[in-house]
Amino acid sequence: MTDDPDKQIKELWDDGLADDEIFCIGKIVAHWGAIEHEIFYQTLSTYVGKSGADAELPKAMNNLRFSAVLKLWEERVVKKAEGSRRAVLEEQKRKIESYQDSRNALVHGMWDWKRDQPDVVTTTRVKKKQIITTSFNEGDLYHFYTELAQINLLIRYPGGLQEAFEEQASNGLYINEAELRRLSRKSKHS
Incomplete structure (x- = not known):
């Protein structure tokens, strides 16, 4: 230890x-x-x-x-x-x-699941004194x-996507900024 x-x-x-x-x-x-x-x-x-x-x-x-x-x-x-x-x-x-x-x-919500329903998760919360249950299948x-x-x-x-590409391309060489972030993090942690 x-x-x-x-x-x-x-x-x-x-x-x-x-x-x-x-x-x-x-x-x-x-x-x-x-x-x-x-x-x-x-x-x-x-x-x-x-x-x-x-x-x-x-x-x-x-x-x-x-x-x-x-x-x-x-x-x-x-x-x-x-x-x-x-x-x-x-x-x-x-x-x-x-x-x-x-x-x-x-x-x-507070998460819960049942053993007999493995493909369903449920949340329960209270709003204005009402109990609200929501299931996600x-x-x-x-x-x-x-x-x-x-x-x-x-x-x-x-x-749409075309507009996004056009804006990013107008700033020079296109690279997806989200992917650039992931690559930067990966190289930092390697």
Whole structure:
């Protein structure tokens, strides 16, 4: 045995989640955070003048309730977009709203699973004195993760992948920034 607490054997509780479930949950949390970040900054940019001076911001921009920022985003960004770009952003807002309960279940719920239903994980939470149970069947977490990844792309690039490639190519040689980050981390840890 060693005196170094980081090298001591620790007793750990097993949450029962499979690696693919943990992967998807992590991706869902990361993508949701990225969605909130992008919507916040797109909305914030509508308040900042060309001089860079900050205008007086509404209370919703304290970012305590994402739904309030989302409403401002709709008013200040989505409704000002034109044509197909507006339609794409409106659809992404609708999707975000439709996924909010599932996100809250994942982030604020207590996880459980049953031995006789190995392909189902369930979360339970309390909201306004009501017990809310949400089940995620096999494939649900992966579907949720990929939906959020697509929303993330389309709120940034309502013109789709082509628009994303064009913007990145206009900055010079194209390399996927996410892949560049992974490569940088890999070389640092090698």
